[in-house]
Amino acid sequence: xxxxxxxxxxxxxxxxxxxxxxxxxxxxxxxxxxxxxxxxxxxxxxxxxxxxxxxxxxxxxxxxxxxxxxxxxxxxxxxxxxxxxxxxxxxxxxxxxxxxxxxxxxxxxxxxxxxxxxxxxxxxxxxxxxxxxxxxxxxxxxxxxxxxxxxxxxxxxxxxxxxxxxxxxxxxxxxxxxxxxxxxxxxxx
Amino acid sequence: xxxxxxxxxxxxxxxxxxxxxxxxxxxxxxxxxxxxxxxxxxxxxxxxxxxxxxxxxxxxxxxxxxxxxxxxxxxxxxxxxxxxxxxxxxxxxxxxxxxxxxxxxxxxxxxxxxxxxxxxxxxxxxxxxxxxxxxxxxxxxxxxxxxxxxxxxxxxxxxxxxxxxxxxxxxxxxxxxxxxxxxxxxxxxxxxx
Numbered sequence: 001x002x003x004x005x006x007x008x009x010x011x012x013x014x015x016x017x018x019x020x021x022x023x024x025x026x027x028x029x030x031x032x033x034x035x036x037x038x039x040x041x042x043x044x045x046x047x048x049x050x051x052x053x054x055x056x057x058x059x060x061x062x063x064x065x066x067x068x069x070x071x072x073x074x075x076x077x078x079x080x081x082x083x084x085x086x087x088x089x090x091x092x093x094x095x096x097x098x099x100x101x102x103x104x105x106x107x108x109x110x111x112x113x114x115x116x117x118x119x120x121x122x123x124x125x126x127x128x129x130x131x132x133x134x135x136x137x138x139x140x141x142x143x144x145x146x147x148x149x150x151x152x153x154x155x156x157x158x159x160x161x162x163x164x165x166x167x168x169x170x171x172x173x174x175x176x177x178x179x180x181x182x183x184x185x186x187x188x189x
Numbered sequence: 190x191x192x193x194x195x196x197x198x199x200x201x202x203x204x205x206x207x208x209x210x211x212x213x214x215x216x217x218x219x220x221x222x223x224x225x226x227x228x229x230x231x232x233x234x235x236x237x238x239x240x241x242x243x244x245x246x247x248x249x250x251x252x253x254x255x256x257x258x259x260x261x262x263x264x265x266x267x268x269x270x271x272x273x274x275x276x277x278x279x280x281x282x283x284x285x286x287x288x289x290x291x292x293x294x295x296x297x298x299x300x301x302x303x304x305x306x307x308x309x310x311x312x313x314x315x316x317x318x319x320x321x322x323x324x325x326x327x328x329x330x331x332x333x334x335x336x337x338x339x340x341x342x343x344x345x346x347x348x349x350x351x352x353x354x355x356x357x358x359x360x361x362x363x364x365x366x367x368x369x370x371x372x373x374x375x376x377x378x379x380x381x382x
Contacts, residue, residue: 031242
Protein backbone atom coordinates (compact mmCIF):
# COMPACT_ATOMS: atom_id res chain seq x y z
CA UNK A 1 0.00 0.00 0.00
CA UNK A 2 2.68 2.45 1.03
CA UNK A 3 4.69 1.68 -2.06
CA UNK A 4 1.62 2.16 -4.17
CA UNK A 5 1.20 5.62 -2.74
CA UNK A 6 4.83 6.39 -3.35
CA UNK A 7 4.52 5.09 -6.91
CA UNK A 8 1.20 6.47 -8.12
CA UNK A 9 -0.46 8.08 -5.08
CA UNK A 10 -2.81 5.14 -4.63
CA UNK A 11 -3.86 4.59 -1.04
CA UNK A 12 -2.19 6.63 1.68
CA UNK A 13 1.10 7.02 3.49
CA UNK A 14 1.27 9.51 6.33
CA UNK A 15 5.02 9.90 6.29
CA UNK A 16 5.20 10.62 2.59
CA UNK A 17 2.25 12.97 2.79
CA UNK A 18 4.02 14.97 5.50
CA UNK A 19 7.12 15.24 3.34
CA UNK A 20 5.03 16.36 0.40
CA UNK A 21 3.28 19.03 2.44
CA UNK A 22 6.59 20.34 3.77
CA UNK A 23 8.23 20.49 0.38
CA UNK A 24 5.25 21.91 -1.54
CA UNK A 25 6.57 25.47 -1.02
CA UNK A 26 9.46 24.67 -3.33
CA UNK A 27 7.20 23.44 -6.11
CA UNK A 28 7.38 25.02 -9.55
CA UNK A 29 4.96 27.88 -10.04
CA UNK A 30 3.55 28.00 -13.51
CA UNK A 31 5.10 30.94 -15.31
CA UNK A 32 5.16 32.25 -18.80
CA UNK A 33 7.68 30.63 -21.11
CA UNK A 34 10.86 32.59 -21.69
CA UNK A 35 10.74 35.28 -24.34
CA UNK A 36 12.62 34.14 -27.35
CA UNK A 37 14.91 36.68 -29.03
CA UNK A 38 13.72 37.54 -32.52
CA UNK A 39 17.00 36.58 -34.13
CA UNK A 40 16.68 32.95 -33.08
CA UNK A 41 13.03 32.53 -33.96
CA UNK A 42 13.76 31.26 -37.46
CA UNK A 43 15.08 27.77 -37.02
CA UNK A 44 17.16 26.30 -39.78
CA UNK A 45 15.14 23.59 -41.41
CA UNK A 46 16.48 20.13 -41.61
CA UNK A 47 17.61 19.92 -45.16
CA UNK A 48 17.02 16.87 -47.10
CA UNK A 49 19.93 16.11 -49.30
CA UNK A 50 18.24 13.17 -50.93
CA UNK A 51 17.31 14.89 -54.18
CA UNK A 52 20.62 16.67 -54.35
CA UNK A 53 22.50 13.39 -54.13
CA UNK A 54 20.25 11.85 -56.74
CA UNK A 55 20.86 14.74 -59.11
CA UNK A 56 24.58 14.58 -58.52
CA UNK A 57 24.68 10.88 -59.29
CA UNK A 58 22.65 11.45 -62.44
CA UNK A 59 24.95 14.26 -63.60
CA UNK A 60 28.08 12.23 -62.97
CA UNK A 61 26.70 9.22 -64.81
CA UNK A 62 25.70 11.47 -67.71
CA UNK A 63 29.22 12.85 -67.93
CA UNK A 64 30.75 9.37 -67.78
CA UNK A 65 28.44 7.99 -70.47
CA UNK A 66 29.02 11.02 -72.65
CA UNK A 67 32.79 10.66 -72.30
CA UNK A 68 32.65 7.00 -73.24
CA UNK A 69 30.48 7.69 -76.27
CA UNK A 70 32.73 10.56 -77.36
CA UNK A 71 35.86 8.47 -77.00
CA UNK A 72 34.33 5.63 -79.00
CA UNK A 73 33.20 8.05 -81.66
CA UNK A 74 36.69 9.52 -82.07
CA UNK A 75 38.24 6.04 -82.07
CA UNK A 76 35.92 4.90 -84.84
CA UNK A 77 36.75 7.99 -86.88
CA UNK A 78 40.49 7.57 -86.55
CA UNK A 79 40.45 3.90 -87.50
CA UNK A 80 38.15 4.23 -90.49
CA UNK A 81 40.89 5.41 -92.85
CA UNK A 82 42.62 2.54 -94.68
CA UNK A 83 40.05 -0.19 -94.57
CA UNK A 84 37.15 1.40 -96.33
CA UNK A 85 38.94 3.69 -98.65
CA UNK A 86 37.18 2.54 -101.75
CA UNK A 87 33.74 3.48 -100.53
CA UNK A 88 34.21 6.51 -98.38
CA UNK A 89 37.37 8.25 -99.24
CA UNK A 90 38.36 10.92 -101.61
CA UNK A 91 41.04 10.18 -104.23
CA UNK A 92 43.83 12.50 -105.13
CA UNK A 93 46.58 12.07 -107.60
CA UNK A 94 49.96 13.46 -106.63
CA UNK A 95 53.00 13.00 -108.85
CA UNK A 96 56.01 11.83 -106.87
CA UNK A 97 59.32 10.27 -107.70
CA UNK A 98 60.33 7.09 -106.06
CA UNK A 99 64.06 6.30 -105.74
CA UNK A 100 65.51 3.30 -107.59
CA UNK A 101 65.85 -0.04 -105.87
CA UNK A 102 69.29 -1.65 -106.10
CA UNK A 103 69.92 -5.41 -105.96
CA UNK A 104 72.88 -7.74 -106.39
CA UNK A 105 73.17 -10.49 -109.04
CA UNK A 106 72.44 -13.98 -107.79
CA UNK A 107 74.39 -17.03 -109.05
CA UNK A 108 72.87 -20.48 -108.92
CA UNK A 109 74.62 -23.74 -110.30
CA UNK A 110 73.62 -27.43 -110.20
CA UNK A 111 75.98 -30.45 -110.49
CA UNK A 112 74.68 -31.98 -113.87
CA UNK A 113 72.48 -29.29 -115.44
CA UNK A 114 73.36 -26.23 -117.33
CA UNK A 115 74.22 -23.16 -115.30
CA UNK A 116 72.07 -20.23 -115.49
CA UNK A 117 73.13 -17.01 -114.09
CA UNK A 118 70.38 -14.99 -113.03
CA UNK A 119 71.01 -11.41 -112.78
CA UNK A 120 68.74 -8.86 -111.54
CA UNK A 121 69.11 -5.66 -113.30
CA UNK A 122 68.47 -2.59 -111.41
CA UNK A 123 65.10 -1.29 -112.25
CA UNK A 124 64.48 2.31 -112.36
CA UNK A 125 60.95 2.99 -111.41
CA UNK A 126 59.62 5.93 -113.17
CA UNK A 127 57.69 8.49 -111.35
CA UNK A 128 54.09 7.54 -111.31
CA UNK A 129 51.10 8.96 -109.61
CA UNK A 130 50.19 7.28 -106.37
CA UNK A 131 46.73 7.24 -105.07
CA UNK A 132 46.55 8.69 -101.67
CA UNK A 133 43.62 7.39 -99.76
CA UNK A 134 42.51 9.77 -97.12
CA UNK A 135 40.07 8.91 -94.37
CA UNK A 136 37.22 10.92 -93.13
CA UNK A 137 39.38 13.02 -90.92
CA UNK A 138 41.15 14.91 -93.70
CA UNK A 139 43.72 17.47 -92.98
CA UNK A 140 42.22 20.57 -94.42
CA UNK A 141 45.31 22.17 -95.81
CA UNK A 142 45.59 24.50 -98.74
CA UNK A 143 49.01 23.79 -100.28
CA UNK A 144 48.92 26.88 -102.44
CA UNK A 145 49.06 28.98 -99.30
CA UNK A 146 52.01 27.14 -97.73
CA UNK A 147 55.61 28.25 -97.98
CA UNK A 148 58.16 26.34 -100.03
CA UNK A 149 59.49 24.45 -97.03
CA UNK A 150 56.01 23.68 -95.86
CA UNK A 151 55.08 22.35 -99.26
CA UNK A 152 58.12 20.12 -99.25
CA UNK A 153 57.30 18.83 -95.81
CA UNK A 154 53.73 18.30 -96.87
CA UNK A 155 54.84 16.36 -99.89
CA UNK A 156 57.11 14.15 -97.83
CA UNK A 157 54.30 13.49 -95.40
CA UNK A 158 51.96 12.51 -98.19
CA UNK A 159 54.63 10.20 -99.60
CA UNK A 160 55.05 8.46 -96.26
CA UNK A 161 51.31 8.04 -95.96
CA UNK A 162 51.10 6.64 -99.45
CA UNK A 163 53.79 4.06 -98.82
CA UNK A 164 52.18 3.03 -95.55
CA UNK A 165 48.82 2.79 -97.24
CA UNK A 166 50.13 0.53 -99.96
CA UNK A 167 51.84 -1.76 -97.49
CA UNK A 168 48.68 -2.05 -95.45
CA UNK A 169 46.71 -2.73 -98.59
CA UNK A 170 49.03 -5.59 -99.44
CA UNK A 171 48.65 -7.02 -95.96
CA UNK A 172 44.92 -6.72 -96.16
CA UNK A 173 44.78 -8.49 -99.51
CA UNK A 174 46.89 -11.31 -98.18
CA UNK A 175 44.63 -11.65 -95.16
CA UNK A 176 41.52 -11.58 -97.34
CA UNK A 177 43.02 -14.13 -99.68
CA UNK A 178 43.84 -16.45 -96.85
CA UNK A 179 40.37 -16.08 -95.40
CA UNK A 180 38.81 -16.90 -98.77
CA UNK A 181 40.91 -20.01 -99.08
CA UNK A 182 39.95 -21.10 -95.60
CA UNK A 183 36.30 -20.47 -96.35
CA UNK A 184 36.54 -22.51 -99.56
CA UNK A 185 38.20 -25.36 -97.70
CA UNK A 186 35.46 -25.29 -95.11
CA UNK A 187 32.82 -25.46 -97.82
CA UNK A 188 34.49 -28.45 -99.47
CA UNK A 189 34.55 -30.25 -96.16
CA UNK B 190 9.88 -6.96 -7.25
CA UNK B 191 13.44 -7.77 -8.19
CA UNK B 192 16.01 -5.29 -7.06
CA UNK B 193 18.17 -4.02 -9.83
CA UNK B 194 21.59 -2.54 -9.51
CA UNK B 195 21.53 1.22 -9.25
CA UNK B 196 23.95 2.72 -11.65
CA UNK B 197 24.63 6.30 -12.56
CA UNK B 198 23.57 5.69 -16.11
CA UNK B 199 19.96 5.03 -15.15
CA UNK B 200 19.28 8.63 -16.08
CA UNK B 201 19.74 8.07 -19.77
CA UNK B 202 17.45 8.64 -22.67
CA UNK B 203 14.58 6.46 -23.68
CA UNK B 204 15.46 3.42 -25.66
CA UNK B 205 16.60 1.07 -22.95
CA UNK B 206 14.18 -1.71 -22.18
CA UNK B 207 12.15 -3.77 -24.57
CA UNK B 208 8.77 -2.14 -24.18
CA UNK B 209 10.24 1.33 -24.35
CA UNK B 210 11.93 0.70 -27.69
CA UNK B 211 8.62 -0.21 -29.26
CA UNK B 212 6.99 2.88 -27.85
CA UNK B 213 9.82 5.10 -28.93
CA UNK B 214 9.11 4.27 -32.54
CA UNK B 215 5.72 5.89 -32.15
CA UNK B 216 5.40 9.63 -32.36
CA UNK B 217 4.63 10.89 -28.88
CA UNK B 218 2.77 14.12 -28.19
CA UNK B 219 6.05 15.67 -27.10
CA UNK B 220 7.62 14.73 -30.43
CA UNK B 221 4.75 16.38 -32.24
CA UNK B 222 5.37 19.52 -30.22
CA UNK B 223 9.00 19.45 -31.31
CA UNK B 224 7.95 19.11 -34.95
CA UNK B 225 5.72 22.11 -34.62
CA UNK B 226 8.48 24.12 -33.00
CA UNK B 227 10.80 23.24 -35.87
CA UNK B 228 8.10 24.48 -38.21
CA UNK B 229 8.25 27.84 -36.43
CA UNK B 230 5.21 27.70 -34.17
CA UNK B 231 5.88 29.74 -31.05
CA UNK B 232 2.77 28.39 -29.38
CA UNK B 233 4.20 24.88 -29.54
CA UNK B 234 7.23 26.07 -27.62
CA UNK B 235 4.95 27.45 -24.92
CA UNK B 236 3.18 24.11 -24.71
CA UNK B 237 6.48 22.29 -24.45
CA UNK B 238 7.48 24.60 -21.64
CA UNK B 239 4.30 23.90 -19.72
CA UNK B 240 4.80 20.14 -20.02
CA UNK B 241 8.46 19.94 -19.11
CA UNK B 242 9.13 23.00 -16.94
CA UNK B 243 8.22 21.19 -13.68
CA UNK B 244 10.67 18.42 -14.50
CA UNK B 245 13.45 20.87 -15.37
CA UNK B 246 12.67 22.86 -12.25
CA UNK B 247 12.89 19.77 -10.06
CA UNK B 248 16.20 18.65 -11.53
CA UNK B 249 17.77 22.07 -11.09
CA UNK B 250 16.30 22.44 -7.57
CA UNK B 251 17.97 19.15 -6.61
CA UNK B 252 21.34 20.80 -7.26
CA UNK B 253 21.20 24.54 -6.80
CA UNK B 254 19.85 27.03 -4.25
CA UNK B 255 16.26 27.94 -4.75
CA UNK B 256 17.03 31.56 -5.62
CA UNK B 257 18.95 30.53 -8.72
CA UNK B 258 16.53 27.89 -9.98
CA UNK B 259 14.04 30.04 -11.88
CA UNK B 260 16.70 31.74 -13.99
CA UNK B 261 18.39 28.46 -14.76
CA UNK B 262 15.09 26.94 -15.86
CA UNK B 263 14.62 29.79 -18.33
CA UNK B 264 18.18 29.36 -19.58
CA UNK B 265 17.62 25.65 -20.11
CA UNK B 266 14.65 26.20 -22.36
CA UNK B 267 16.31 28.96 -24.34
CA UNK B 268 19.37 26.75 -24.82
CA UNK B 269 17.10 23.89 -25.85
CA UNK B 270 15.36 26.08 -28.41
CA UNK B 271 18.67 27.27 -29.84
CA UNK B 272 20.06 23.75 -30.12
CA UNK B 273 16.90 21.97 -31.21
CA UNK B 274 18.63 20.88 -34.39
CA UNK B 275 20.95 18.69 -32.31
CA UNK B 276 18.02 16.65 -31.01
CA UNK B 277 18.17 13.43 -32.99
CA UNK B 278 15.11 11.66 -31.66
CA UNK B 279 12.11 13.90 -31.11
CA UNK B 280 10.53 11.26 -28.89
CA UNK B 281 13.43 11.63 -26.44
CA UNK B 282 12.97 15.38 -25.93
CA UNK B 283 12.26 14.86 -22.21
CA UNK B 284 15.49 13.06 -21.52
CA UNK B 285 17.31 15.58 -23.66
CA UNK B 286 15.90 18.46 -21.63
CA UNK B 287 16.82 16.66 -18.42
CA UNK B 288 20.39 16.32 -19.64
CA UNK B 289 20.58 20.02 -20.51
CA UNK B 290 19.20 20.90 -17.07
CA UNK B 291 21.80 18.77 -15.26
CA UNK B 292 24.64 20.15 -17.36
CA UNK B 293 23.47 23.68 -16.86
CA UNK B 294 23.20 23.23 -13.12
CA UNK B 295 26.64 21.66 -12.93
CA UNK B 296 28.16 24.46 -14.98
CA UNK B 297 26.51 27.10 -12.85
CA UNK B 298 27.63 25.36 -9.69
CA UNK B 299 31.24 25.27 -10.88
CA UNK B 300 31.21 28.95 -11.83
CA UNK B 301 29.55 29.94 -8.59
CA UNK B 302 32.09 28.04 -6.52
CA UNK B 303 34.90 29.99 -8.15
CA UNK B 304 33.40 33.37 -7.27
CA UNK B 305 31.33 33.02 -4.14
CA UNK B 306 30.08 30.40 -1.83
CA UNK B 307 26.60 29.20 -2.59
CA UNK B 308 24.45 29.82 0.44
CA UNK B 309 20.81 29.21 0.81
CA UNK B 310 19.10 32.42 1.87
CA UNK B 311 18.13 32.06 5.50
CA UNK B 312 14.56 32.62 6.31
CA UNK B 313 13.22 33.43 9.70
CA UNK B 314 9.62 32.47 8.87
CA UNK B 315 8.92 29.70 11.39
CA UNK B 316 9.83 26.10 11.65
CA UNK B 317 7.99 24.89 8.56
CA UNK B 318 10.42 26.52 6.24
CA UNK B 319 13.43 25.32 8.16
CA UNK B 320 11.98 21.82 8.20
CA UNK B 321 11.48 22.05 4.46
CA UNK B 322 15.08 23.14 3.98
CA UNK B 323 16.29 20.32 6.13
CA UNK B 324 14.37 17.76 4.06
CA UNK B 325 15.56 19.33 0.81
CA UNK B 326 19.11 19.30 2.09
CA UNK B 327 18.78 15.63 2.98
CA UNK B 328 17.45 14.87 -0.51
CA UNK B 329 20.35 16.76 -2.08
CA UNK B 330 22.81 14.66 -0.11
CA UNK B 331 21.46 11.46 -1.69
CA UNK B 332 23.04 9.91 -4.81
CA UNK B 333 22.12 11.66 -8.05
CA UNK B 334 19.77 8.98 -9.35
CA UNK B 335 17.72 9.01 -6.12
CA UNK B 336 17.94 12.76 -5.75
CA UNK B 337 16.22 13.73 -8.98
CA UNK B 338 13.49 11.13 -8.62
CA UNK B 339 12.70 12.14 -5.03
CA UNK B 340 12.51 15.83 -5.88
CA UNK B 341 10.24 15.17 -8.82
CA UNK B 342 8.01 12.98 -6.66
CA UNK B 343 7.94 14.84 -3.37
CA UNK B 344 8.46 18.46 -4.45
CA UNK B 345 6.94 18.63 -7.92
CA UNK B 346 4.19 16.12 -7.07
CA UNK B 347 4.72 13.93 -10.13
CA UNK B 348 3.77 10.24 -9.98
CA UNK B 349 6.18 7.44 -10.87
CA UNK B 350 4.74 6.90 -14.36
CA UNK B 351 4.85 10.65 -15.02
CA UNK B 352 8.49 10.80 -13.95
CA UNK B 353 9.32 7.93 -16.30
CA UNK B 354 7.48 9.54 -19.19
CA UNK B 355 9.00 12.98 -18.76
CA UNK B 356 12.59 11.98 -18.04
CA UNK B 357 12.76 9.11 -20.51
CA UNK B 358 13.65 6.55 -17.84
CA UNK B 359 12.02 3.15 -17.73
CA UNK B 360 9.25 2.77 -15.16
CA UNK B 361 11.25 0.00 -13.47
CA UNK B 362 14.22 2.28 -12.95
CA UNK B 363 12.03 5.00 -11.54
CA UNK B 364 10.35 2.54 -9.19
CA UNK B 365 13.69 1.26 -7.90
CA UNK B 366 15.04 4.78 -7.43
CA UNK B 367 11.94 5.87 -5.58
CA UNK B 368 11.97 2.84 -3.29
CA UNK B 369 15.63 3.00 -2.42
CA UNK B 370 15.72 6.78 -2.35
CA UNK B 371 12.83 6.97 0.09
CA UNK B 372 14.43 4.37 2.35
CA UNK B 373 17.69 6.34 2.39
CA UNK B 374 15.88 9.64 2.99
CA UNK B 375 14.03 8.21 5.96
CA UNK B 376 17.31 7.02 7.44
CA UNK B 377 18.83 10.49 7.04
CA UNK B 378 15.82 12.20 8.56
CA UNK B 379 15.49 9.67 11.30
CA UNK B 380 12.00 8.68 10.23
CA UNK B 381 10.87 5.18 10.95
CA UNK B 382 10.11 3.11 7.87
